[in-house]
Amino acid sequence: MANAKPKADPKADAAAAPAGSKKKLIVIAVAAVLLLGGGGGAAWYFMQDDAVAGQHSPEEAGKKKKKESDAKPEYVPVESFTVNLQPENGEQYLQVQFTLQVDGTEQATLIKDNMAIVRNRVLLLLSGKKASEISTVQGKQQLAAEIQAIIKEPFEKEGDEQEVTDVLFTSFIIQ
Numbered sequence: 563m564a565n566a567k568p569k570a571d572p573k574a575d576a577a578a579a580p581a582g583s584k585k586k587l588i589v590i591a592v593a594a595v596l597l598l599g600g601g602g603g604a605a606w607y608f609m610q611d612d613a614v615a616g617q618h619s620p621e622e623a624g625k626k627k628k629k630e631s632d633a634k635p636e637y638v639p640v641e642s643f644t645v646n647l648q649p650e651n652g653e654q655y656l657q658v659q660f661t662l663q664v665d666g667t668e669q670a671t672l673i674k675d676n677m678a679i680v681r682n683r684v685l686l687l688l689s690g691k692k693a694s695e696i697s698t699v700q701g702k703q704q705l706a707a708e709i710q711a712i713i714k715e716p717f718e719k720e721g722d723e724q725e726v727t728d729v730l731f732t733s734f735i736i737q
Contacts, residue, residue, distance in 0.1 A: 633666035648692045657735040663728035683712045
């Protein structure tokens, strides 16, 4: 019986049990603090977005609402242009026709009502080009971006920009 294990001291077992429950309590407290901190951080983040949105001017808010609306795109065909290009190798001409893609019928009506201004702006732009600038695909894409930019400019002083989303060439001939 000398090899028999002595019985464990009941006082030592009672002291070991509270030490384990204190560790569990600390882990739970740390998890709760992290959870509350994460929730507070998320609330702050979303409150900041709302505060920043409230700082926009009414014009910007109106533009945001227009862009968020699911307005069906409208297409406004523009009559053909024939212009003299800037001389490089003798006289060269450009004949081009395109269609404008705009956001909704309101924008389409605005463009149609101001077609004289649109045509004037485009004519001035085209007549300043050289054939070598617009004969490549990149040149045509650059020209489309320039046309879009000049048509977006407000028709009236301090007016809103037009919402032209694309310029689609339907005919493009350089002679």
